[in-house]
Amino acid sequence: xxxxxxxxxxxxxxxxxxxxxxxxxxxxxxxxxxxxxxxxxxxxxxxxxxxxxxxxxxxxxxxxxxxxxxxxxxxxxxxxxxxxxxxxxxxxxxxxxxxxxxxxxxxxxxxxxxxxxxxxxxxxxxxxxxxxxxxxxxxxxxxxxxxxxxxxxxxxxxxxxxxxxxxxxxxxxxxxxxxxxxxxxxxxxxxxxxxxxxxxxxxxxxxxxxxxxxxxxxxxxxxxxxxxxxxxxxxxxxxxxxxxxxxxxxxxxxxxxxxxxxxxxxxxxxxxxxxxxxxxxxxxxxxxxxxx
Amino acid sequence: xxxxxxxxxxxxxxxxxxxxxxxxxxxxxxxxxxxxxxxxxxxxxxxxxxxxxxxxxxxxxxxxxxxxxxxxxxxxxxxxxxxxxxxxxx
Amino acid sequence: xxxxxxxxxxxxxxxxxxxxxxxxxxxxxxxxxxxxxxxxxxxxxxxxxxxxxxxxxxxxxxxxxxxxxxxxxxxxxxxxxxxxxxxxxxxxxxxxxxxxxxxxxxxxxxxxxxxxxxxxxxxxxxxxxxxxxxxxxxxxxxxxxxxxxxxxxxxxxxxxxxxxxxxxxxxxxxxxxxxxxxxxxxxxxxxxxxxxxxxxxxxxxxxxxxxxxxxxxxxxxxxxxxxxxxxxxxxxxxxxxxxxxxxxxxxxxxxxxxxxxxxxxxxxxxxxxxxxxxxxxxxxxxxxxxxxxxxxxxxxxxxxxxxxxxxxxxxxxxxxxxxxxxxxxxxxxxxxxxxxxxxxxxxxxxxxxxxxxxxxxxxxxxxxxxxxxxxxxxxxxxxxxxxxxxxxxxxxxxxxxxxxxxxxxxxxxxxxxxxxxxxxxxxxxxxxxxxxxxxxxxxxxxxxxxxxxxxxxxxxxxxxxxxxxxx
Numbered sequence: 001x002x003x004x005x006x007x008x009x010x011x012x013x014x015x016x017x018x019x020x021x022x023x024x025x026x027x028x029x030x031x032x033x034x035x036x037x038x039x040x041x042x043x044x045x046x047x048x049x050x051x052x053x054x055x056x057x058x059x060x061x062x063x064x065x066x067x068x069x070x071x072x073x074x075x076x077x078x079x080x081x082x083x084x085x086x087x088x089x090x091x092x093x094x095x096x097x098x099x100x101x102x103x104x105x106x107x108x109x110x111x112x113x114x115x116x117x118x119x120x121x122x123x124x125x126x127x128x129x130x131x132x133x134x135x136x137x138x139x140x141x142x143x144x145x146x147x148x149x150x151x152x153x154x155x156x157x158x159x160x161x162x163x164x165x166x167x168x169x170x171x172x173x174x175x176x177x178x179x180x181x182x183x184x185x186x187x188x189x190x191x192x193x194x195x196x197x198x199x200x201x202x203x204x205x206x207x208x209x210x211x212x213x214x215x216x217x218x219x220x221x222x223x224x225x226x227x228x229x230x231x232x233x234x235x236x237x238x239x240x241x242x243x244x245x246x247x248x249x250x251x252x253x254x255x256x257x258x259x260x261x262x263x264x265x266x267x268x269x270x271x272x273x274x275x276x277x278x279x280x281x282x283x284x285x286x287x288x289x290x291x292x
Numbered sequence: 293x294x295x296x297x298x299x300x301x302x303x304x305x306x307x308x309x310x311x312x313x314x315x316x317x318x319x320x321x322x323x324x325x326x327x328x329x330x331x332x333x334x335x336x337x338x339x340x341x342x343x344x345x346x347x348x349x350x351x352x353x354x355x356x357x358x359x360x361x362x363x364x365x366x367x368x369x370x371x372x373x374x375x376x377x378x379x380x381x382x
Numbered sequence: 383x384x385x386x387x388x389x390x391x392x393x394x395x396x397x398x399x400x401x402x403x404x405x406x407x408x409x410x411x412x413x414x415x416x417x418x419x420x421x422x423x424x425x426x427x428x429x430x431x432x433x434x435x436x437x438x439x440x441x442x443x444x445x446x447x448x449x450x451x452x453x454x455x456x457x458x459x460x461x462x463x464x465x466x467x468x469x470x471x472x473x474x475x476x477x478x479x480x481x482x483x484x485x486x487x488x489x490x491x492x493x494x495x496x497x498x499x500x501x502x503x504x505x506x507x508x509x510x511x512x513x514x515x516x517x518x519x520x521x522x523x524x525x526x527x528x529x530x531x532x533x534x535x536x537x538x539x540x541x542x543x544x545x546x547x548x549x550x551x552x553x554x555x556x557x558x559x560x561x562x563x564x565x566x567x568x569x570x571x572x573x574x575x576x577x578x579x580x581x582x583x584x585x586x587x588x589x590x591x592x593x594x595x596x597x598x599x600x601x602x603x604x605x606x607x608x609x610x611x612x613x614x615x616x617x618x619x620x621x622x623x624x625x626x627x628x629x630x631x632x633x634x635x636x637x638x639x640x641x642x643x644x645x646x647x648x649x650x651x652x653x654x655x656x657x658x659x660x661x662x663x664x665x666x667x668x669x670x671x672x673x674x675x676x677x678x679x680x681x682x683x684x685x686x687x688x689x690x691x692x693x694x695x696x697x698x699x700x701x702x703x704x705x706x707x708x709x710x711x712x713x714x715x716x717x718x719x720x721x722x723x724x725x726x727x728x729x730x731x732x733x734x735x736x737x738x739x740x741x742x743x744x745x746x747x748x749x750x751x752x753x754x755x756x757x758x759x760x761x762x763x764x765x766x767x768x769x770x771x772x773x774x775x776x777x778x779x780x781x782x783x784x785x786x787x788x789x790x791x792x793x794x795x796x797x798x799x800x801x802x803x804x805x806x807x808x809x810x811x812x813x814x815x816x817x818x819x820x821x822x823x824x825x826x827x828x829x830x831x832x833x834x835x836x837x838x839x840x841x842x843x844x845x846x847x848x849x850x851x852x853x
Contacts, residue, residue: 013366014308017818018591021754021782041376042302046369053365054818196588199632222590226597286802307757329758331728332822361757363819 001284002026002060003216003232004225005189009034010043016050019059022222023229026060031076032067032091040072044079051083062123064089068101077102081109081120089149093124094131096141103142118144123189127151128158132173139184147215148181150174152191163194165201167208178213187215196221206231239282242275243289294349300378303362303370310362312341312374315354321345327359340364344371353378383552385513386567391545392425394566395503398541400426403433404502405459407539409532410440411507411519411668414466415578418507418545420447421570427456435459437501439490439531439689440734443468444578452477461499463487463734470731473832474849481845482731482833484724487667488693488700488740489838491534496696498840504539506532506559507573511546515564516557519669520679522548524574527669527678528648529558533688536563547573558686581671586628586651587621591753594782596625598803599709599751602780604633605801606747606794608706613641615661616741617709619649619670622751626709627651634660645692645701646708646737648674648684656683665701667692667737693740695838702737702744710738712750712779714766717808719773719788721750722766724835727759728825729849731833735770739838742775747794750776754783754815759822762786762812767827768835769844779808786811826850 006024008015010031019027029050035043051061063080065088066072077088090102099122107117122144126132132155139148152170156163163169174190181188190209193202202224209217210231217228234242245267252260252267260267282288301313325338341357344367355374359367388394400406406426408419419438424447426434432455436448443466451457461483465473473482485493493499508517509524519529524547536542536559544559549569587593599622603609615630617623628651634641641661644652648666650673656664664684669675677684693702713733714722721742723733742748752761761781777794779786786808787795799805806814828848837843 012306013362014306015590017308017363017366018782022590022594023597042369042373045373045376046366049365049369049372053363053368223593329822331825333758333820335823336820361759363758 001281002187002189004228005062005216005218006222006225007034007064007192007218007220010047011035011039013046016046017054019050020054020056023225024059024219024222025216025229026062026086027056028062028064028089028218030064031072032064040066044076048079048083051080051085060086062087062089064091064125067092068098073102074105077105077109081106082113084115085120087121087123087146089123089125091125091151092127092131092154093138094128095134096137099124099138099141099145103144106144121146123147123149125149125151126173126177127154129155132176135177135180136183139180139186145184145186147187147189148177149189149218150177150191153194165195165198167205174209174212174214182213188213190214190217192218192220193224194220196223199227202227203231233285234278234282234287236287238278239287242278242282245271245275246279293351294375294379296350296353296375296378297380298378300374302373302377305358305360307360308362308366309360310367310370311358312370313356314374314378317352317354320352321350322354324356325359326357328361329359336364337367340367341371344368345375348372348375350375383513385552386515386564387513387549388566388568391422391568391570392429394543394568395422395425395429397566398503398543400431400503402431405435405437405500407437407501407504407535408439409506409529409535410438410442410464411526411529411531412524412574412579414442414444415575416442416444416507417572417574418505419445421545422505423448423451423456427451427454432456433458435461437461437499439487440464440736441469442466445469449477461485463490464736465731465734467730467732470733474725474730474846475851476828476830476832476848478832481831484734484833484835486693486735486739486838487531487689487737488695488702489836489840491689492694492696492838493836493840494534494538495690495694496840501535501539503541503543504535506536506542506544508544508546508559509573510548510550510554511544511567512550512552512554512561513567514552514561515542515544515567516552516554516559516561517544517546517564518554518556518558520556520558520675524548524572524576524579525675525679526579527675528666528686530667530687530692531689532559534690541565543568545570545573547571580669580675585621586625589621591782592622593625595622595751595753595780596629598782598785599626599749599780600629600633601801601803602749602778602785602798603630603707603747605797605803606707607797608747609633609637609639611639613639614643614645614704614706615641616644616646616705616707616745617652618711619647620711623709623711624649624651626751627655631655631658631660643701645705646741648678650674653677653684656681665692693737693744693838695740695743700740700744702740705741705745707747707749708741708745709749709751710742712752712761714763715750715752715761715776715779716763716766716773717812719776719779719808720766720769721771721773721776722768723770724768724833725846727767727822729767729827729847731846735835739771739775742771743838747777748775750779752779752781754781754811755819758819760812760815760819762808762815768846770835772843779811781811783814784811
């Protein structure tokens with residue numbers, strides 16, 4: 001379950017050591033934008049040691065490495081893969097070939113470490129026009145890819161448009177990424193909302209992303225985590241409906257019916273699948289029912 | 293054995309961080325420690341600094357550690373970074 | 383009209399009959415911008431008066447010149463409710479022969495009124511005063527808002543000197559302290575530095591750990607069973623406490639709950655809550671920022687209260703007795719929930735109770751909000767260096783790594799657990815922090831008693847020892 005993914009600057013001890021307490025489902029240790037070129041070496045070591053010595057139970061770890069067009073990314077992987085983060089976030093993914101390049105090197109390191117292939121997953125950060133257009137190919141480029149991730153700040157620069165709070169300029173990219181990710185059978189995460197002090201704005205933005213089909217949303221501020229978690233959790237009505245669906249299916253099966261209807265609507269396979277996902281999430285959040 | 297061939301530093305003076313400086317030396321590890329929690333953690337900090345130097349194969353160096361309440365994992369990181377920045381090309 | 387106006391502080395001191403061995407008093411509404419205590423002490427020293435006890439509701443770093451007066455034996459006794467770090471360090475190193483007496487903001491007026499700590503001459507800094515001594519903190523270039531802590535001094539001192547930099551025509555309306563208590567009035571150029579008196583705006587914390595703590599704190603209140611119509615609340619001016627107030631405000635507005643009063647040292651955040659309809663009133667013993675000063679001057683729902691009315695245990699009642707929830711800080715808390723706010727973990731004085739023990743004793747829910755560790759030092763210890771507030775008065779500790787409820791409040795523990803909040807045993811919380819920081823060595827303490835902590839009821843609660851010289 002990754003509703004919220006919180007960026008932590010990779011060379012700032014004060015943020016890293018408290019990362020697991022900030023309420024997000026996952027933290028993203030950032031070796032890229034948050035770290036100056038002169039401190040890349042220090043950040044790599046600090047992130048590696050933070051993962052080694054601090055307890056991140058109950059909070060997934062993701063490392064944003066530097067892009068494959070930089071001299072840093074392989075060393076980043078050498079340093080952090082032994083700690084087995086849950087995921088690697090690959091910035092500026094533009095093509096399926098970018099994924100394959102990173103994938104091949106990750107496989108090599110995994111072999112060296114005696115780890116099974118694809119032990120550590122890959123999330124493709126889509127933040128260029130090229131990446132958006134290639135989204136489906138990127139999402140299907142390797143079984144290692146577990147999600148797409150929209151980065152709107154760099155994308156709008158590439159699109160030569162202004163990044164606004166209303167976010168109409170990224171609507172196409174958002175819907176395109178959701179469709180591509182779902183078509184490829186992977187998750188999809190929305191870009192952070194960058195106004196740290198706008199408590200209403202983050203809620204509106206998260207609700208919109210949820211409505212479009214995003215799995216979760218990234219954040220650059222711990223202050224946004226709680227709202228994101230709330231928005232991306234199933235509501236009580238969602239949960240109740242999911243149990244109703246499953247109950248209707250059970251009764252239908254008992255009675256040997258081929259087709260089952262609930263509230264005048266046919267229950268088909270996608271509705272059942274969604275109900276199962278909702279119930280699984282509710283149980284993870286402690287909102288599930290005991291008998292189920 | 294890792295030889296320190298140039299002065300190097302790592303870390304910052306921010307809260308929860310530590311600033312480590314390393315210089316070439318001849319007389320084993322010459323360690324100078326300042327810490328906001330020296331009374332409570334002085335010996336523990338010194339031990340971890342020496343442990344990391346040992347793991348990195350550093351036998352001779354002047355090391356100055358200015359600690360702002362860093363956790364062990366941060367101290368380990370900054371010492372290791374300073375060594376890597378100060379050692380000869382290997 | 384000359385009224386009670388005298389030429390100088392020096393003349394007022396002489397007229398008041400100040401002599402060796404007496405006690406003089408000051409309030410701290412001008413906080414770290416206060417000039418008055420230093421001005422008076424300079425004149426006292428020049429007059430050759432010695433062996434004085436200074437009874438000040440709080441002392442700040444701006445009062446460091448006191449050390450010179452201590453060295454020259456002009457001052458041989460200090461009674462206060464709070465002492466900031468630079469001054470505290472010197473006291474901890476043994477600057478005084480006689481231990482400092484720490485009281486609480488409620489204990490001080492109580493002991494003054496009961497005659498346990500009589501005051502010979504009170505010097506009251508007043509941002510506005512008329513020639514007969516009617517005075518107020520709400521007006522003038524040095525405005526500080528409430529003068530709550532000055533009331534016991536005005537009412538019970540043998541002689542009362544009002545010192546102002548804003549002498550207005552008689553009568554000053556909307557006075558705080560009336561002329562009936564005042565003997566002399568002195569007009570000086572400046573009573574303080576406005577920059578040190580009040581903060582421009584108090585900001586809620588941006589520290590991520592502080593925000594998590596604040597969110598947890600707001601949830602504890604939400605699920606405590608106390609958050610309902612008529613709710614009353616006090617919080618400190620620390621970043622995390624303010625953030626907790628902000629999150630609480632959101633909850634109160636969402637649930638359309640109107641509280642009866644907000645209490646305490648008042649910040650702009652409490653004013654926001656008043657204006658948003660979260661409370662019917664603010665009861666204000668001290669203003670922390672410009673917004674609070676503006677509000678107490680203009681909004682009749684924002685009411686000044688005296689230190690006795692705020693927190694005295696020996697008067698017929700005090701507002702703290704009607705308080706539902708208070709959010710408080712700590713430098714250390716032990717597994718019995720005793721709280722230290724007087725010293726740091728090395729034993730060096732850097733604070734004081736202020737209203738800590740008073741509100742904790744009065745409130746239905748006394749919450750400590752603190753990080754699991756600060757600069758590698760765990761907040762939960764086996765035994766606090768100094769018991770500022772006894773554990774029997776503390777209900778819950780909120781950190782970023784979990785919430786520990788005092789066993790004496792089983793109902794709260796059940797409520798918070800049922801609400802799904804991360805409730806831990808305080809011993810578990812201690813171990814959790816020590817797993818991250820390592821176990822700190824106990825700091826050695828010195829031999830001498832440098833301060834006594836007097837409980838709000840007037841009994842000796844704990845003593846503070848000197849700190850050995852560091853290398």
